[in-house]
Amino acid sequence: MTLSASLIAALRIAVGKRWVLTDPAALLAYESDALTLFRCQPGAIVLPQSQDEILRCAQLFQETQTPWCARGAGTGLSGGALVPPGGVILGLSRMNRILDLDPDTQIAVVEPGVVNADLDRAASAHGLRYAPDPASWNVCTLGGNVAENAGGPRCFLHGTTTNHVLWADVVLPDGSLERWGDPSGEQQDLDLRGFLVGSEGAIAVATKIGLRLQSRPATSETLLAAWPSIRPACETVAAVVASGLLPVALEVMDQAAICAIEDSNLRAGLPTDAGAILLLEMEGGVAQVAADTDAMESLVRAHGPTEVRRARTARERLALWKGRKGAGGALGRLGRDSLVMDGVVPRSRLADIMDVVSAIRKETGLPIANLFHAGDGNIHPHFSYDARDPEQAAQVIAAGDRILRACLDMGGSLSGEHGIGVEKEHLLAEQFDEASLALQHRLAQAFNPDDLLNPGKGLPLRRGCMEVFRRHSPAKVS
Amino acid sequence: MKSVLHAASLAEAQEALRQANAQGISLLPIGNQTRLARCLPDAQPDSFLSLSGMDQILGLDAEDWVCRVEPGLSPQALEQSLQGLGLELGVRSPGATNGTLGGLFMAPEVSLFHSRWGPPRDQVLGARWLLADGSLVTTGSSVVKSVAGYDVTRLFLGSRGRLAVCVEMILRLRPRARRSQWWTRQATAFPSSERSGLDLAFSLPGEDVLYLRGDALAVAATDTWENCEPQKGRAALARCLDAFATCGFRLTHAQSRDIRLEKGPVDWLSHQQGFKIRPELLPPSSLLHPPTQESPWLTRLQLACTPKSLPLGGLQKA
Numbered sequence: 001m002t003l004s005a006s007l008i009a010a011l012r013i014a015v016g017k018r019w020v021l022t023d024p025a026a027l028l029a030y031e032s033d034a035l036t037l038f039r040c041q042p043g044a045i046v047l048p049q050s051q052d053e054i055l056r057c058a059q060l061f062q063e064t065q066t067p068w069c070a071r072g073a074g075t076g077l078s079g080g081a082l083v084p085p086g087g088v089i090l091g092l093s094r095m096n097r098i099l100d101l102d103p104d105t106q107i108a109v110v111e112p113g114v115v116n117a118d119l120d121r122a123a124s125a126h127g128l129r130y131a132p133d134p135a136s137w138n139v140c141t142l143g144g145n146v147a148e149n150a151g152g153p154r155c156f157l158h159g160t161t162t163n164h165v166l167w168a169d170v171v172l173p174d175g176s177l178e179r180w181g182d183p184s185g186e187q188q189d190l191d192l193r194g195f196l197v198g199s200e201g202a203i204a205v206a207t208k209i210g211l212r213l214q215s216r217p218a219t220s221e222t223l224l225a226a227w228p229s230i231r232p233a234c235e236t237v238a239a240v241v242a243s244g245l246l247p248v249a250l251e252v253m254d255q256a257a258i259c260a261i262e263d264s265n266l267r268a269g270l271p272t273d274a275g276a277i278l279l280l281e282m283e284g285g286v287a288q289v290a291a292d293t294d295a296m297e298s299l300v301r302a303h304g305p306t307e308v309r310r311a312r313t314a315r316e317r318l319a320l321w322k323g324r325k326g327a328g329g330a331l332g333r334l335g336r337d338s339l340v341m342d343g344v345v346p347r348s349r350l351a352d353i354m355d356v357v358s359a360i361r362k363e364t365g366l367p368i369a370n371l372f373h374a375g376d377g378n379i380h381p382h383f384s385y386d387a388r389d390p391e392q393a394a395q396v397i398a399a400g401d402r403i404l405r406a407c408l409d410m411g412g413s414l415s416g417e418h419g420i421g422v423e424k425e426h427l428l429a430e431q432f433d434e435a436s437l438a439l440q441h442r443l444a445q446a447f448n449p450d451d452l453l454n455p456g457k458g459l460p461l462r463r464g465c466m467e468v469f470r471r472h473s474p475a476k477v478s
Numbered sequence: 479m480k481s482v483l484h485a486a487s488l489a490e491a492q493e494a495l496r497q498a499n500a501q502g503i504s505l506l507p508i509g510n511q512t513r514l515a516r517c518l519p520d521a522q523p524d525s526f527l528s529l530s531g532m533d534q535i536l537g538l539d540a541e542d543w544v545c546r547v548e549p550g551l552s553p554q555a556l557e558q559s560l561q562g563l564g565l566e567l568g569v570r571s572p573g574a575t576n577g578t579l580g581g582l583f584m585a586p587e588v589s590l591f592h593s594r595w596g597p598p599r600d601q602v603l604g605a606r607w608l609l610a611d612g613s614l615v616t617t618g619s620s621v622v623k624s625v626a627g628y629d630v631t632r633l634f635l636g637s638r639g640r641l642a643v644c645v646e647m648i649l650r651l652r653p654r655a656r657r658s659q660w661w662t663r664q665a666t667a668f669p670s671s672e673r674s675g676l677d678l679a680f681s682l683p684g685e686d687v688l689y690l691r692g693d694a695l696a697v698a699a700t701d702t703w704e705n706c707e708p709q710k711g712r713a714a715l716a717r718c719l720d721a722f723a724t725c726g727f728r729l730t731h732a733q734s735r736d737i738r739l740e741k742g743p744v745d746w747l748s749h750q751q752g753f754k755i756r757p758e759l760l761p762p763s764s765l766l767h768p769p770t771q772e773s774p775w776l777t778r779l780q781l782a783c784t785p786k787s788l789p790l791g792g793l794q795k796a
Contacts, residue, residue, distance in 0.1 A: 106670070149625045160623065162632070163596050186597055187636055188586045189773045194599065194632030198625045215674055242541060244564050244653035285675060288695035344621045346542040376623040377542075413624035420626055431626050436615040439783065440628045446775075446782040458628070 003043040003086060007064050011046050011088075014056040019094070021045040030071070030089050031082075034136075037339065037387070037397075038079040038422050042089045049094045051169065051177070051207040057090060058205075059175035061452055069454035070205045072113060072141030075134075076148060077340055078421025080200045080457060087455075090205070092143050098122050099208065106213045107166060107183055112143025112206050116150075119211070128213040131158035134417070135325045146206050149198030151417035153249035153281075153324065156375030160417065162197040164212045170196060170204035173453040183210060195443070200419050202454040203447035217283035220248075221293040222317045225305040226274035230254050230358075230370065233276040234351035236303040237374040240280065241347060245296055249281040250375030251324055252350075257331065257371040257382070261323040264330035268323035269316075271307055278374070279324060327371050328382065334367060335384025337393075341400050342418035343407035347377035356406040357381050360399050366392075368399075378416035379407070401427065420458045428460055482508075486531035488606075488614075488645050494527055495643065496612035504792040505610075507639040509550060509578030513585040520772045521640065521791035529580055529645070535559055536646065543651040544603065544620060549580025549644045560651065568595030568652040570678065574719045580644050586636045590718070594677040599635040601650050607634060607642035610780075610787040620648045633779070640776060640791045641783050659694040660711030661703040662687050674698055680718050689714045 003022075012020045021027070022044045032039045048054050061068045067087035074081055083089055095111035098119060102108075103126040108119060116137040120130045133152035134140055140150065146168065151160045158164075167181030181193030196204055227233050233252050240250060253261075258270045258277060270277060280300070282293050293310070300308055311317035323330075332338045345353045354370065357379075361368045372379040381403055383396045404414050404427055414424050414431050429437060441459050445451070483498075483505070485491035498505050506523035508514060509530050533550035540563045547556060553567060553574045560566055570590035571582055582598060589598050604618025618624065618631040634642050655677050665681045665688040673679070675696030681688050689711055690703070772794065780789035 104670075149629070151623060155623065159596065159600065160625075162629065163600055186586070186588050186592070187599070189636075190641075190775055190779065191599065191632045191636055192773075192775060194629055194635075198629050203628075215670070238541060241543070242564075244656060246653060284693075285696045285698070288675070288693060291695055344619070344623055346539070346544070346621055348539075348541045373623075377621055378623050412621050413619040414626040416621075416623040417625055424626075428626065431619070432616060435613050436617065437627075439609070439615050440630060442782040442785070443630060443633065443779065444628060446778045 003066070003088070004064065007060060007066060008044060010060050011044070011057060014060065015046055015048045015053045019047040019049070021047070030074070030091070033071075033074045033076040033079060033081045035077050035079045035339075035421070035423060036337065037393075038082060040082045040084060042083045043086045044088050045091055046088055047091045047094050051171070054090065054092075054171050054205060054207055055175060055177060057088075058171050058173060061088065062173060062175050062450070065450065065452065067452050067455050070112070070143065070147070070201050072144030072147075073115070073136070073139045075136040075140040076144060076419065076421065077342065078148075078200075078415070078419040078423040080148060080419050080421040080454070081144075082422065082457075083454070084456060092141065095143075095207070096141075101126065101213075103128065105183065106215075108211045108213055110142055110209050110211060112141060112146070112209060114142050116140050116142055116145060123213050124216060127216050129216045130164070130211060130213055131155075132161045132164055135328055137325070142209060142211070143206055146197050146209060147199065147201040148419045149417065151373065151376070151378065153251055153321075153373060155417075156250055156373065157246060157248040158214070162194060165193060165197050165209060166212055167193060167210040168196060168206040169208040170206050172204050173448045173450065177207075178204075181210070185212065198419070199444070200421060200454065200458045202458055203444055205453070217285075217289075219286050219289050220281060220283040220317065221289050222311040222320055223280040223282075223293065223296060223300065224270075224277055224307075224309050224311070224320065225280070225300045225303075226271045226277045226307040227303075227305050228275045230276040230354050231351045232303055232305070233278045234354060234374065236278055236300055236305075237350060238348055239299060239303065240296065241375060243295075243299055245282075245292055245299070247280045247296065247375070248283045249279070250373070251279040252370070252372055252374040253277055253279070253324065253327065254370040256367065256369035257327050260330040260334060260369060261327055264326070264333065266323045266326040266330055268319040270320075270323065274306065279320060281321075324371070327369075331369050331382045331384065334369075335386065337385055337387040339383040339385070339396055339400065340418075341379070341381045341383070341403055342415050343379050343404050343412060344416040345377045345379065345407050345410045345412035347375065349410040349412070350374060350377060350379070353379055353403070353406060353410060353412075357403060360402060364395055364399055366396060366399060373416070376416060377412065379403075405430065422457055425458060425460045482526045482528050484528045484531055488532070488608075491527065491529065491532070491643060491645055492608055492612045492614065495608055495610065498525070498527075499611050499787050502788060504788045504790065506791040507580070507584070507643040509581035510552075510573075510576055512573045512577040513581045513587070520794070521638070523790075523792050527643065529643070530578055532645065533578070540565060543622070543653070544648060545651060546620070546646060546648050547579055548646060549584075550578050552577065553579055553582060564654050565651040566654050567649060568601045569598045570715070570719065571598065572719050579647065579649075583635050583647065584637065584639055584644060586638075590678055590680050590715075593673070593679070595652055599632055601652075602631055602635055602647055603650050604648040605631055605634070605644055606646040608645055609642055610784040610790045613784075614645075615642070618648065622650055637776075638791075640789065641779055643790065655691070655693055657694040658691060658708075659697075660706040660708050661690040661692075661697075661699060662706045663690060663703045664688065672698055672700060678715070680715070682714060682718055689718075
């Protein structure tokens with residue numbers, strides 16, 4: 001299905017000729033997000049630079065009944081930023097201005113294409129920061145963070161994106177503009193803002209976002225503890241949480257992840273002979289952090305680690321976190337293709353879910369590395385495989401489904417921060433019953449009645465369009 | 479005078495909704511009516527459905543900081559169960575004794591813990607609801623982090639019972655502050671540099687004093703702060719939360735993020751008189767929370783929830 005010449009012409013008038021891309025090379029770059037398992041080539045890419053241009057585009061899509069979706073940096077991991085053939089992707093990377101940053105109210109107003117780390121850097125000039133820190137923070141956009149309710153290591157203490165979005169100006173699929181939420185963060189009316197965050201781009205597109213900033217802590221300390229296996233690391237996490245010491249982040253990595261980091265340019269001096277390590281970050285006032293880190297260290301030592309160390313300098317501390325955040329990339333070198341899973345269990349069940357992952361690794365022989373937000377019970381098994389081998393690819397998908405089903409059996413969730421997208425919609429009916437899914441569908445329809453905005457994602461009931469997002473298309477893989 | 483149906487269990491609540499739906503009667507869920515002013519301005523229910531009899535703690539997982547409660551439980555009763563576990567609910571709002579958790583989360587409510595743990599709805603991980611036709615649905619999850627499915631929980635919380643009847647909530651619990659200490663200072667300008675490490679900052683009506691509570695090692699106390707006996711601080715907090723628990727209060731959440739109580743006309747709603755509001759005692763509309771005008775989305779979302787039923791709280795006035 002191709003787009004009509006008249007729609008292309010109208011879009012060119014709306015945003016300027018050079019910002020409507022239709023040549024196959026450009027379209028290829030937009031045929032997937034960071035989950036390359038699913039691909040679908042859009043009919044055109046439109047790169048607006050203002051709210052008015054987005055409004056005009058939405059009106060054109062409504063008039064011509066053209067499916068469309070908004071896309072930030074394409075770092076999403078559930079196939080959320082794909083459109084069916086003949087659809088249009090609205091790339092928001094040109095809308096990258098920080099419109100206001102008020103140190104008094106500690107509120108930033110940004111366009112959706114602003115990169116997460118850029119806001120954090122701008123805030124740091126005022127002694128402030130933006131708390132949510134997804135691993136892709138150097139490239140991912142805040143608009144994408146809002147759509148997926150992005151998380152990150154610091155979310156253990158500071159919450160996910162939804163806890164930091166005060167309001168948003170949104171363009172609805174019918175081409176209207178509304179403001180949801182207000183600067184107080186105390187929603188006095190229906191919390192449409194709350195419904196928007198994490199809606200995977202399927203109810204409205206945020207064109208301006210009011211975000212809560214917070215004071216940068218006076219000081220931070222990072223502790224590293226190592227064990228011969230992953231179970232005691234997980235058990236220590238439960239003990240740390242129970243102590244009420246409140247670290248800002250609690251991250252676990254297994255040996256496969258440690259070795260991948262140490263073999264890459266992110267080398268941070270991690271113990272490659274350890275079965276697992278736990279990274280703990282404390283932050284706050286100087287006296288408080290000193291006292292809490294001491295308490296934390298004795299608590300961790302009581303769990304029999306082979307090694308405990310404190311980052312001695314800021315540089316050493318940053319190297320540890322750079323290693324953790326870049327681990328996904330480092331692991332990418334282990335196989336031709338990667339699949340990063342995302343599931344959640346109650347944190348008291350972390351050791352149990354790791355047993356499941358380990359059993360699957362033994363059974364299938366697939367290389368699986370583990371690195372996860374342990375404080376939140378949010379696991380990320382990382383598969384390295386070769387997508388050209390259909391048998392191996394099918395094995396990876398089946399293994400991923402088994403892990404997610406085990407998460408559900410333990411009272412967990414299918415996704416902690418990546419979203420459902422096209423990746424997991426076939427499992428959603430195992431987390432929610434039919435009536436609950438039907439309700440979600442009807443509520444989304446109230447905002448997106450013609451299903452033009454990001455169709456075929458997030459809910460199994462929208463399956464009509466689902467089949468168009470192919471899993472593996474070897475012909476397309478270079 | 480409007481009648482009140484009392485449900486003591488999920489099954490009874492479901493049956494009440496089914497029967498009301500079959501007879502074309504609109505219901506509005508209520509708890510102990512301490513926040514009814516905020517629910518009624520634009521609602522026209524034929525009858526009320528009281529859930530204050532559903533007041534059980536259904537599960538408490540201290541290790542994972544999660545508990546499952548029925549909506550009729552009072553915040554105070556929950557706090558009592560959490561004592562000794564080192565945990566507490568991340569909300570401090572008026573009506574702790576007389577109100578219900580259902581009312582607290584379903585009426586748009588402010589929390590004295592806002593700057594520490596966010597607004598009340600940030601404390602709810604998931605819930606079970608009855609729609610106007612009596613069908614049972616689940617939203618959210620029971621783990622601290624989940625993005626599976628749309629965030630319907632947030633959409634329903636604060637909707638004043640107009641979209642769904644909350645019959646069960648999964649609450650996220652928070653660790654009690656360690657090394658907790660109380661201070662007082664003058665209720666004048668309170669710069670952000672003095673606010674770090676505090677979990678409470680409030681004043682009482684008619685007093686020029688700001689009560690502060692925080693981690694003794696984390697706060698940036700200045701010479702203008704005075705140490706305060708914990709007992710005195712706790713008493714002030716109790717007065718703050720309960721003296722105005724029956725609708726006659728207003729909490730203003732200033733941009734500066736400290737919270738001040740202002741006394742409004744008390745006792746405008748007499749429980750003994752059923753649900754007939756004495757108009758001469760109605761607070762001025764500026765005191766009503768939320769504003770009397772409903773969101774234009776309310777009707778659309780009610781229709782989405784139950785396309786074929788009379789909506790909760792009755793049809794919107796034209």
